[in-house]
């Protein structure tokens with residue numbers, strides 16, 4: 001695969017960055033289900049192990065499908081390179097453990113994915129890495145959390161499910177002033193809508209399970225960064241083995257080919273549904289970054305080309321009424337996933353955030369009446385009709 005002669009458009013790169021063709025001249029890349037690779041001679045094997053020879057060695061860290069996926073995603077994020085992982089959490093774990101040492105300190109946002117918060121609060125301290133957790137949008141809190149050994153800031157934007165927007169350029173300045181790296185989980189936006197590295201971030205992580213697959217089929221993740229950072233993490237990656245399977249690499253690389261058209265339609269449908277719900281008398285509040293009444297609409301539109309496919313609403317009623325709305329939906333699926341072609345409804349207070357203390361939930365904008373909607377690619381009118389009937393029930 002040669003990125004140096006690649007055409008420059010986002011869609012063209014998403015489609016045309018491809019593993020080298022084999023003897024059959026296949027147009028679409030095949031799946032390389034091999035755990036290992038043969039060497040032409042004993043000396044070639046010795047040279048490969050000594051790092052003096054290019055070419056694949058072993059499936060834990062080399063595979064044409066996973067390499068194609070991660071090189072393509074790195075190009076789309078504007079990163080030098082990256083590492084593919086078996087899940088999104090594998091990528092988060094890799095970005096932390098591959099770079100941090102005992103005695104280091106990390107500042108994270110309260111509004112990160114639940115498992116990321118568990119790594120920060122429960123697991124890193126076990127290994128002698130200290131952590132602080134601060135509100136995503138409070139820049140002073142990030143500043144005052146900095147300690148002499150602060151090495152990393154960790155966050156997601158837009159956040160889940162409050163759809164808060166982190167000011168990435170400002171946070172990159174604060175992090176760099178403290179000698180720390182800024183890591184952004186770009187799962188909700190994808191590189192089609194937002195490229196954190198261009199705004200000053202140092203590392204992007206992805207759960208490719210969500211919009212990158214986009215069809216609810218496979219787990220996957222990736223860490224993207226400069227060659228220096230990836231070279232630092234590489235020994236840990238090779239030895240610890242959080243690898244992605246060739247099949248998942250193949251599926252996810254194919255998925256990137258259609259990311260731009262899917263994300264445009266997710267955004268169109270989300271805006272249509274959000275506008276409809278904003279005018280519905282049984283809905284108290286609607287959040288979508290593309291709507292002017294989003295508290296950080298301007299910042300969102302500076303950092304993102306569009307608002308994404310997630311809509312968070314506050315139902316006008318108590319927990320029972322809200323559960324009733326969810327149960328009356330016929331098209332929306334009740335699930336904890338997001339970023340699927342199929343629209344999904346989630347009640348964060350009783351599922352994804354049930355382990356979060358109530359006052360912290362409130363600070364994240366989650367009440368018993370909050371519903372998170374992952375707007376899929378069905379006909380927008382059918383989604384609105386479904387919500388309308390469920391709200392009026």
Ligand SMILES: *Cc1c(COP(=O)(O)O)cnc(C)c1O
Nearest residue numbers: 087088089113185187207209220
């Ligand atoms: C789902 C998710 C993850 C974890 O990804 P997995 O692929 O499920 O391991 C991390 N961050 C965000 C924002 C997510 O939505």
